[in-house]
Amino acid sequence: MDYTPRQIMALVRADFKNEVLQSRTIWLCASCYACTVDCPREIRITDILYALKQRAIQEGVYPRHFPIPVLAREFAAMARRHGRITEAYLVLKLFTRTNWRALLRSWRIGLALIRTGRFRLRPERIQRLDELKAMLAATASHSSQSSFPPAKVT
Amino acid sequence: MTPPQNHAPKAHRAEPRIGFYVCHCGSNIADTVDCAEIARYAASLPGVILARDYKYMCSDPGQELIQQDIREYQLDRIVVASCSPLLHEHTFRAALARAGLNPFYLQMVNIREHVSWVHKNREAATAKARDLARAAIQRVRHHQALQPIRVPIRAEALVLGGGIAGIHAALLLAEAGKRVILVERQPSIGGHMAQLDKTFPTLDCAACILTPKMSAVRAHPNITLWTYSEVIKVEGYVGNFTVTVRRKPRYINEALCVGCKQCVDACVFKDGKFPDEFNAGLSHRKPIYLPFPQATPQVVVIDPDRCLNLKTGKCKKTCVEACDRNAIVFDQQPEVHEVKVGTIIVATGYDLFDPTRLPQYGYGRYPNVFTTLEAERLVNSSGPTAGKVRLRDGRVPRSVGIILCVGSRDHRTHPWCSRTCCMHSMKLALLIREHAGAEVTIFHMDIRSAGKGYEEFYDRCLREGIQFIRGRVAEVTDWAMTAKEEGHLVVRVEDTLAGFVRRIPLDMIVLAVGMEPQRDARELRRILNISCSNEGWFLERHPKLGPVITFTDGIFLAGCCQGPKDIPDTVAQAGAAAAEALALMDRGYIEQEPNTAYIDPDHCCGCKSCLPLCPYSAIQLDETQGRAFINEALCKGCGACVAACPSGSIQQHLFEDEQVFAEIDGVLSYA
Amino acid sequence: MKYPYFPGCSLRGLGRAYEESLLAVLHHLGVELQELEDWNCCGATAYMSVDETQAAVLASRNLARAERAGFSELLAPCSACYLVLNKLQHSIEQFPDIQQTVQRALAQANLNYRGSVRVRHPLDILLHEIGLDAIRERVVQPLRGLKVAPYYGCQIVRPYATFDDAHQPTTMDQLLATLGAEVVVWPLKTKCCGGTLTGTVPEAGLRLSYILLKEAQRRGAHVLATVCPLCHFNLDAYHAEIEHRWGPIPIPTVYFSQLMGLAFGLAPRQLGLHRNLVPFRFPSEPTVACP
Numbered sequence A: 001m002d003y004t005p006r007q008i009m010a011l012v013r014a015d016f017k018n019e020v021l022q023s024r025t026i027w028l029c030a031s032c033y034a035c036t037v038d039c040p041r042e043i044r045i046t047d048i049l050y051a052l053k054q055r056a057i058q059e060g061v062y063p064r065h066f067p068i069p070v071l072a073r074e075f076a077a078m079a080r081r082h083g084r085i086t087e088a089y090l091v092l093k094l095f096t097r098t099n100w101r102a103l104l105r106s107w108r109i110g111l112a113l114i115r116t117g118r119f120r121l122r123p124e125r126i127q128r129l130d131e132l133k134a135m136l137a138a139t140a141s142h143s144s145q146s147s148f149p150p151a152k153v154t
Numbered sequence B: 001m002t003p004p005q006n007h008a009p010k011a012h013r014a015e016p017r018i019g020f021y022v023c024h025c026g027s028n029i030a031d032t033v034d035c036a037e038i039a040r041y042a043a044s045l046p047g048v049i050l051a052r053d054y055k056y057m058c059s060d061p062g063q064e065l066i067q068q069d070i071r072e073y074q075l076d077r078i079v080v081a082s083c084s085p086l087l088h089e090h091t092f093r094a095a096l097a098r099a100g101l102n103p104f105y106l107q108m109v110n111i112r113e114h115v116s117w118v119h120k121n122r123e124a125a126t127a128k129a130r131d132l133a134r135a136a137i138q139r140v141r142h143h144q145a146l147q148p149i150r151v152p153i154r155a156e157a158l159v160l161g162g163g164i165a166g167i168h169a170a171l172l173l174a175e176a177g178k179r180v181i182l183v184e185r186q187p188s189i190g191g192h193m194a195q196l197d198k199t200f201p202t203l204d205c206a207a208c209i210l211t212p213k214m215s216a217v218r219a220h221p222n223i224t225l226w227t228y229s230e231v232i233k234v235e236g237y238v239g240n241f242t243v244t245v246r247r248k249p250r251y252i253n254e255a256l257c258v259g260c261k262q263c264v265d266a267c268v269f270k271d272g273k274f275p276d277e278f279n280a281g282l283s284h285r286k287p288i289y290l291p292f293p294q295a296t297p298q299v300v301v302i303d304p305d306r307c308l309n310l311k312t313g314k315c316k317k318t319c320v321e322a323c324d325r326n327a328i329v330f331d332q333q334p335e336v337h338e339v340k341v342g343t344i345i346v347a348t349g350y351d352l353f354d355p356t357r358l359p360q361y362g363y364g365r366y367p368n369v370f371t372t373l374e375a376e377r378l379v380n381s382s383g384p385t386a387g388k389v390r391l392r393d394g395r396v397p398r399s400v401g402i403i404l405c406v407g408s409r410d411h412r413t414h415p416w417c418s419r420t421c422c423m424h425s426m427k428l429a430l431l432i433r434e435h436a437g438a439e440v441t442i443f444h445m446d447i448r449s450a451g452k453g454y455e456e457f458y459d460r461c462l463r464e465g466i467q468f469i470r471g472r473v474a475e476v477t478d479w480a481m482t483a484k485e486e487g488h489l490v491v492r493v494e495d496t497l498a499g500f501v502r503r504i505p506l507d508m509i510v511l512a513v514g515m516e517p518q519r520d521a522r523e524l525r526r527i528l529n530i531s532c533s534n535e536g537w538f539l540e541r542h543p544k545l546g547p548v549i550t551f552t553d554g555i556f557l558a559g560c561c562q563g564p565k566d567i568p569d570t571v572a573q574a575g576a577a578a579a580e581a582l583a584l585m586d587r588g589y590i591e592q593e594p595n596t597a598y599i600d601p602d603h604c605c606g607c608k609s610c611l612p613l614c615p616y617s618a619i620q621l622d623e624t625q626g627r628a629f630i631n632e633a634l635c636k637g638c639g640a641c642v643a644a645c646p647s648g649s650i651q652q653h654l655f656e657d658e659q660v661f662a663e664i665d666g667v668l669s670y671a
Numbered sequence C: 001m002k003y004p005y006f007p008g009c010s011l012r013g014l015g016r017a018y019e020e021s022l023l024a025v026l027h028h029l030g031v032e033l034q035e036l037e038d039w040n041c042c043g044a045t046a047y048m049s050v051d052e053t054q055a056a057v058l059a060s061r062n063l064a065r066a067e068r069a070g071f072s073e074l075l076a077p078c079s080a081c082y083l084v085l086n087k088l089q090h091s092i093e094q095f096p097d098i099q100q101t102v103q104r105a106l107a108q109a110n111l112n113y114r115g116s117v118r119v120r121h122p123l124d125i126l127l128h129e130i131g132l133d134a135i136r137e138r139v140v141q142p143l144r145g146l147k148v149a150p151y152y153g154c155q156i157v158r159p160y161a162t163f164d165d166a167h168q169p170t171t172m173d174q175l176l177a178t179l180g181a182e183v184v185v186w187p188l189k190t191k192c193c194g195g196t197l198t199g200t201v202p203e204a205g206l207r208l209s210y211i212l213l214k215e216a217q218r219r220g221a222h223v224l225a226t227v228c229p230l231c232h233f234n235l236d237a238y239h240a241e242i243e244h245r246w247g248p249i250p251i252p253t254v255y256f257s258q259l260m261g262l263a264f265g266l267a268p269r270q271l272g273l274h275r276n277l278v279p280f281r282f283p284s285e286p287t288v289a290c291p
């Protein structure tokens, strides 16, 4: 974490755009919403961090070899393409894109998951893919205006 | 009661002689309205003898101008076009009176708030001012000479709430020779201050400065002290309130009891068993008890929810045997009293935020999380531990953390700052360190120490080694990550000055719980017919210029019931409230705007449709004549009956039909 | 009783045992689940990081399909699905522009959503519809002597505390107590397990999982009970890695539904217990001195 979330909020308000969008902090949020329910000023921090992540992807300024944004993009791509996520392939994709060595280190876990039937290798997909595709096509991707009002960054 | 002058038959009027004045208000009006043009225009209207514009009409020369003109030109009606009548109607009315003219021959035109401040286009604004001026000129012709209504004021006062605010106000009034009834809900007066140990910033002992005042209340011949009592109804109006007070039974004859506590010792409960309210639940009392050693009055009280005899009827009643003054009265009944007073001072104080609403701070879950009020009792030498700061298991804490703004400055609970907790937490830090030798850390968002000697007190704490960590605490937990944390409470907080999250193991946590309005504030507000803010603090008439008066004449505010404040501010406000009440009572009467309604007896047919409409019950039916009449002293001039009268026989002074119609005509008749 | 059911991708993969055990215990309680036809991925938290509007549209297809099927409720056992669907429901109610975007997209697929579906969690159903009494009646092998640390994780109680308290949830505590287990009181009930960080940034993610196991161990727990496939994955699949880094912590993690099944006397295999990487075993009978 290069900045604390509080520092991120302050940087946003002070217009340090690059510092914010390139920070690792926004990607380190695991979306547990602990801050959102406890913030005494009722700032929806998790949602703001989402908005910042989207912005970082849009502007292509996220940390390139940092696995988190890569995972997010691969996840979204798979959901768009198949309508469902097949975890084994997602993990495989992630590791090939970011860190071969991590893949090698994790082979034991992978095998164990296959053995216990938790890593399914048959890709999952929905039947009416065209339906989903039509819906997503009708939604301007990366709409410039974020749907969550407090998430405003300029 | 009705002054005959206001009912004088309308004399045949000669053509009125109107003087018209338009004020520049510096540049406030003149920048947007062409004042000279307005004067020129007014002068051209029928009945206007002269019209002038002037830079500041409210100034002494401005008023003098009016007076001179009245004398010189025999003016008998005056119109002033300036600011809101709220601001200067009384100023100009007084000028008329000084020139020998009845003050009600004045009409004002508000061309500042209604014109220059809300419009930009000079031409349009001037045109609007012209229309308004014309309306006023047409209206003022129909004005009549009126006399303000005088209402006598009773010289007795009721003070509600016996905290330091109520005590101080009651004593001042009593000293000034007024009779005072002090009504307190608890069995003793003293309020929160009685529970405090020392007080910031001078660290003088609360009991030492409060007890003498409490005894003075008890002893003062002008004060009637009703503890364990509540106000259940208030009727009437300024100067003449009728207040109904309910006195709860304490099952003790107050006149006989001397507070010797023989009965308490004799009670069949050998030890205290029930949480002691005065010690914030840190000790236990019996069903029969004296609230605290300095309780005033020194009269015991029996808790009906705990007393075996009152609950089950089965008890040896050893207390009765023990009392050689026969003061115990088990069949005592509640009493209801009606008292008449001229003024009421409300001093019902505050309640404390319930920290279980923020479970992340662990209050109620971890035994060694306390509130600041509990900490006050712990450091107090007559408290449950005789002044020794102890954890619940009796150990001495080596390290103590005080968390500020618990239930304050938090949009999920209360957005306001409770104002005293920064200061009293620093006070407690010094006292806890003195009593337990513990290291004390204060967790704050910022330290608010505005007040005389307050910042210096903060400096003293810094100098004396109290630790300050800037950051709002995330949680208090017993989750230990290291051996050092084992057996401690851990405070997790982002140290915003250091810039990272810290875990700080401590033995004892004190939560600086904020102030909130009394739970029954809304109910009381309705009984008293005063206003309160959304949150429940009673509302003053003006935050700067009327901080202790309410929107209801004759009712004043003192202390924390109006908003969080410390003792110095509370006492200052109590003094101010007493002075306001005294000013009213000493004058003996008040003058009211004669905007009352009256009934033309020749037209009233006695249909009674107006009777239930009057919110002040000012209309009565004269059965013998079959006609309604209005008690001018009760009428507030709301106009409800005037509008409703089917025969049109109700009129209202200052708002006569012909006046209002003339005004409407004036606005609508385009020149 | 029959409940409409949204399994979500994880319950078909890493979280298979959750689905197996949940179906088994609900069936045992006389409740059947009817799977939403042709459901799609809810988008989880990852999609929201990429494109919030698309994420909302993606999730909305499920609610619209549920509504069309005549469902007024939808059971979503996975914490991420539960939150995402709930959040969408909230956003549609609160922000008209989101509602419009979603409706426009749905129209492309001849769908429509009036907002009538209530998303529910199994714990909510178990406690507030089926009731603890009915559950107690089914218990044939009380989990006596088993110390369980109830672990709720984040997204079923935050940011919308729909059926339980955000800071001190108790539904699983009550359920476990009903099964005869000894509920371990611990302060990390709702702390984050690390989410996907365990895979992406192990230094950060694994530590969070480790903290949970460590504290549960410190409190004497025999097992952690979870409601979320991702939590289970982190605490179970990465267990070896955690022990490798920080030393032994012999605490398995199971789904609360698996514990229910055991108490109901169902076979461990039927409950998917064989899929755990850290095997769950009853602690050896405590040696208590006879009175």
Ligand SMILES: Cc1cc2nc3c(=O)[nH]c(=O)nc-3n(C[C@H](O)[C@H](O)[C@H](O)COP(=O)(O)OP(=O)(O)OC[C@H]3O[C@@H](n4cnc5c(N)ncnc54)[C@H](O)[C@@H]3O)c2cc1C
Binding pocket: B160, B161, B162, B163, B164, B165, B166, B183, B184, B185, B186, B189, B190, B191, B192, B193, B196, B198, B199, B200, B201, B229, B230, B231, B347, B348, B349, B350, B351, B352, B372, B373, B376, B420, B424, B427, B518, B520, B524, B558, B559, B560, B561, B565, B566, B567, B568, B570
């Ligand atoms: C822990 C703590 C420490 C503090 N330390 C300091 C300090 O060191 N220095 C300082 O200046 N200030 C301190 N304060 C602030 C101080 O307590 C207040 O400023 C002061 O007590 C306000 O007095 P009050 O009379 O307005 O209210 P209260 O003390 O609340 O008195 C109100 C009284 O009205 C009674 N009452 C309420 N409702 C009714 C009703 N409906 N009918 C009849 N009676 C009613 C109550 O029973 C009570 O007796 C501290 C506060 C706290 C919480």
Ligand code: SF4
Binding pocket: B404, B405, B406, B408, B409, B416, B417, B418, B419, B420, B421, B422, B423, B446, B447, B448, B512, B514
């Ligand atoms: S006085 Fe200090 S502790 Fe109290 S609410 Fe205000 S800032 Fe917070």
